[in-house]
Structures are given as C-alpha cells and as structure tokens.
Amino acid sequence: MLTRIGQRDENAMEEIFRRYSGPVYSVALRVLRDSSQAEDVLQEVFLQLWRKPAAFVQNRGSLGAWLVVIARNRAIDVLRRRKPSDSVDDVVLASTVNVADEAERNTMMEKVRRVIADLPMEQRKSLELAYFEGLSHTEIASRTGDPLGTVKTRIRQALISLRKAFQP
Amino acid sequence: MNDPRPIPSPEDLALYAMQALSADEMAAVAAALRDNAQAQQEFARIQSDLALLALSTEQQPAPAGAFDRLKARMHENAAATTVAAKPVPTAMPPMTDTAYEIAPAASRRSKWTVFTPWAIAAALAIACSILGYRVSSMNDALDGESRLVSNLAAKASHAQQVLEVLNAPDAQRVTLTATQTAPAPTAHTVYLAERGALVMEASHLKPVPADKAYELWVIPASGGAPIPAGTFRPNSEGYASLVLPSLPSGVQAKAFGITIENAAGSSTPTLPIVLSGAAGD
Numbered sequence: 001m002l003t004r005i006g007q008r009d010e011n012a013m014e015e016i017f018r019r020y021s022g023p024v025y026s027v028a029l030r031v032l033r034d035s036s037q038a039e040d041v042l043q044e045v046f047l048q049l050w051r052k053p054a055a056f057v058q059n060r061g062s063l064g065a066w067l068v069v070i071a072r073n074r075a076i077d078v079l080r081r082r083k084p085s086d087s088v089d090d091v092v093l094a095s096t097v098n099v100a101d102e103a104e105r106n107t108m109m110e111k112v113r114r115v116i117a118d119l120p121m122e123q124r125k126s127l128e129l130a131y132f133e134g135l136s137h138t139e140i141a142s143r144t145g146d147p148l149g150t151v152k153t154r155i156r157q158a159l160i161s162l163r164k165a166f167q168p
Numbered sequence: 169m170n171d172p173r174p175i176p177s178p179e180d181l182a183l184y185a186m187q188a189l190s191a192d193e194m195a196a197v198a199a200a201l202r203d204n205a206q207a208q209q210e211f212a213r214i215q216s217d218l219a220l221l222a223l224s225t226e227q228q229p230a231p232a233g234a235f236d237r238l239k240a241r242m243h244e245n246a247a248a249t250t251v252a253a254k255p256v257p258t259a260m261p262p263m264t265d266t267a268y269e270i271a272p273a274a275s276r277r278s279k280w281t282v283f284t285p286w287a288i289a290a291a292l293a294i295a296c297s298i299l300g301y302r303v304s305s306m307n308d309a310l311d312g313e314s315r316l317v318s319n320l321a322a323k324a325s326h327a328q329q330v331l332e333v334l335n336a337p338d339a340q341r342v343t344l345t346a347t348q349t350a351p352a353p354t355a356h357t358v359y360l361a362e363r364g365a366l367v368m369e370a371s372h373l374k375p376v377p378a379d380k381a382y383e384l385w386v387i388p389a390s391g392g393a394p395i396p397a398g399t400f401r402p403n404s405e406g407y408a409s410l411v412l413p414s415l416p417s418g419v420q421a422k423a424f425g426i427t428i429e430n431a432a433g434s435s436t437p438t439l440p441i442v443l444s445g446a447a448g449d
Binding site for chain 1: 178179180182183186187188189190213214215216217218219220221222223224225226227228229230231234235237238239241242245
C-alpha cells in the first residue's frame with residue numbers, strides 16, 4: 001500500500017485514510033478538544049504520509065500505530081503552540097500493533113481501557129496529564145504536589161502495566 | 169578521553185517519548201539515544217505502549233468530507249511540487265560576468281529579453297499543472313459516474329428478474345403455514361377454601377432434572393406469603409396431578425402458581441413462575 005502511495009496512487013491513500021482516519025482523528029480530538037484543530041492534525045498527518053511515505057519504515061511496527069503516535073505528538077505541538085518537534089517524530093515501534101482490522105482494533109481498545117481503568121488513580125492521572133494534556137513532568141509535579149521522582153515512577157509503572165497486559 | 173553519555177533511564181525515555189521533559193532534558197536524551205542501541209530498543213517499546221494508550225481514546229469518525237479536503241491538499245501539494253521542480257536554474261544559459269561587461273548599454277533590454285521567455289515558461293508550467301489537476305479531477309468524477317452506472321444497471325437487472333418471476337403465468341404458487349407446534353403446558357386446579365381441599369391436574373409439562381420437581385403454590389387473597397401445596401413430577405407423557413394435598417382450611421386464594429424447585433420442595437417459590445392462573449379465571 002505504501003509503495004502505491006509512493007507512486008501517487010490516490011486510491012491507496014483513500015484506503016489507508018478509511019482504515020486509520022478514525023483513530024488518528026480521535027486521539028487528536030482527545031488532546032485538543034476542538035474538532036476543527038483535530039481535523040487540521042488529521043490532515044497534516046496524512047499529508048505527511050502522502051509526501052513522505054518512506055518516513056514510515058514498514059518492518060518497524062504497524063502503520064496505524066505509527067500514525068496515532070504521530071497524531072498525538074502533532075496535537076501536543078498544536079496545544080503548546082510550538083513548531084513540530086522533529087526529534088520525537090522519528091517514531092519507531094517495537095511491536096506490531098495491528099489496528100487495521102476494525103474488529104481486532106475494537107477488542108484491543110476495550111482491553112486498553114480496562115487496563116487504564118484498573119490502574120491506581122495516581123498512576124492513571126499522571127499518565128493522562130502527560131500524554132493527553134501535554135503537561136511536562138515538572139508541571140504535573142507542581143499540579144499534584146508530588147515529588148518529581150514520584151511522578152516519573154508513576155508514569156513508568158503505568159506504562160509497564162499496559163505493556164504486561166499485552167504480552168503473550 | 170571523553171566520558172560516555174549517560175544511559176537515559178526508562179522513566180526519562182517515557183517522558184521523552186511523550187515530550188514531557190524540558191528542552192535541555194529532551195536534547196540530552198536525544199543525544200544519549202543516538203549512541204545506545206539498548207536505549208533505542210526500550211524507546212521503541214515505549215512508543216508501542218504509547219500507541220496502545222492513544223488507542224484508548226473514545227473513537228470518533230473523521231469529519232464528513234475530510235478525505236475530499238485532504239485530496240485537495242494532496243493536489244495542491246502536487247502542483248506546488250511540479251512548479252518547484254521545473255529546472256529553471258539549470259536550464260538557463262550560463263551567464264558570466266563577462267557577458268554583462270560586453271553589453272552594459274543594452275542591459276535593460278537584455279533583461280527583458282532573458283526573463284520574458286522564462287516568465288512565459290513559468291506561466292505555462294502553472295497552466296499545465298492546473299490543467300493536469302482538472303484532468304485528474306475529471307477522471308475521478310468519470311470513474312465515480314461509471315461505478316454509479318454499473319451499480320444502477322445491476323440493480324435494474326435484478327429488479328427485472330424479480331418482476332418476471334412474480335408475473336410468470338406458469339409459476340407454482342404455494343402458501344406455507346407453520347407446522348404443528350408442541351402443545352403448551354397447562355394445569356387446572358379445583359380448590360375448596362373452607363376445607364383446604366385441592367385437586368390439580370397438569371398436562372404437556374416438560375420433564376425436569378432428577379433433583380428438581382414442580383411445586384404448586386396457593387397465593388392467598390389476604391396478601392400473605394404463598395403456601396406450598398405439594399411437589400410433583402410429570403410422567404413420560406407430561407401428565408401430573410395433585411390430589412388433596414395438606415393445606416390449611418379457610419384460606420381464600422387469589423391465584424395459583426407453579427414453579428420448579430428442588431425435589432424435596434421449598435418453603436418459598438423460586439422464580440420464574442412456570443404456570444400461573446388467577447382464581448376465578
């Protein structure tokens with residue numbers, strides 16, 4: 001599919017958009033809480049794919065997962081009103097998170113939500129403030145009144161719980 | 169000798185992936201990552217964890233028309249690329265300082281002479297891009313129309329076949345009705361309140377497991393608790409009866425009910441009520 005996009009095949013682009021636009025738009029909307037800005041992020045992410053399909057390295061994770069991570073990072077950039085941060089855009093994923101199939105994706109989303117809901121409240125709060133609200137660890141520490149090290153550990157522990165839930 | 173860069177901690181890697189570090193810290197982690205394969209692996213794992221987290225959001229479909237708007241931008245992008253890619257500088261004849269020195273008096277006229285063809289070329293390039301875009305759009309529209317026509321033709325053909333079958337004079341027309349259904353379980357009670365005497369017979373009852381039995385209940389008109397009137401099991405033909413079970417006398421009945429209970433019987437009925445009937449029905 002990416003090869004076809006490299007050959008300027010708009011049908012291939014439409015197919016990829018059909019598969020992944022929902023998750024990409026949803027994460028942008030979650031961060032920005034503004035449908036207009038979220039669509040801007042959606043457009044930017046897919047335009048980036050159209051311009052540089054080679055930026056995604058196929059054997060290093062799934063395209064859908066890559067797109068949602070890029071979308072989240074772009075949305076945070078918009079939230080902080082700053083230029084896109086290229087360094088973090090070099091997104092390489094360790095595992096193949098298959099989000100192409102809608103049924104499989106829905107099952108996985110449910111599982112992720114359950115894991116997040118089961119996290120200790122402090123861990124969940126720190127994780128969401130960092131990931132969806134775009135707060136730095138110092139801002140989180142300042143807001144919650146917790147030591148910086150505690151905030152870091154909580155975020156790390158939350159991600160470990162998430163990872164363990166999906167280990168075979 | 170330079171000290172090796174410190175290996176970033178997993179905590180810092182997670183914050184780096186979320187852009188939740190200060191600018192200095194971000195730069196330090198980025199630099200440390202470049203030299204450390206182990207940290208790169210962990211960073212990739214963290215990115216995968218974060219992809220899962222991104223998927224935990226409430227799913228919303230992309231706004232209507234979003235792909236059309238993207239497509240328009242893709243075309244704009246292609247047009248811009250086409251114009252930008254025109255080899256204007258390399259196609260220009262080499263102009264040396266000497267050339268200007270030879271003809272200084274004619275410089276104004278020669279500038280027009282040089283730039284006019286290039287302006288025309290640029291205009292043509294833009295016109296070509298616009299035409300290309302329009303051709304592409306028209307092709308897309310044509311493809312869409314062709315698909316629509318094919319779909320309509322297929323639907324019309326299908327409708328024609330349906331009409332032919334319905335109107336055929338030699339078609340066999342048969343009305344089908346439901347086959348015989350199993351008779352519903354029923355029970356009849358005859359109850360004499362002043363004597364506390366009851367006779368019940370039931371038919372078409374379904375079998376119950378060995379450790380279960382049907383139990384009949386008298387529901388008092390006074391609103392008191394249901395009174396057990398005895399257990400019974402149907403025979404192989406679904407028939408059962410209760411004749412003069414032990415019941416208190418003088419209890420007016422509002423209704424009767426049958427439930428399935430443990431074989432020994434129960435002091436209170438267990439839902440659901442399998443059969444019921446109001447007194448006087």
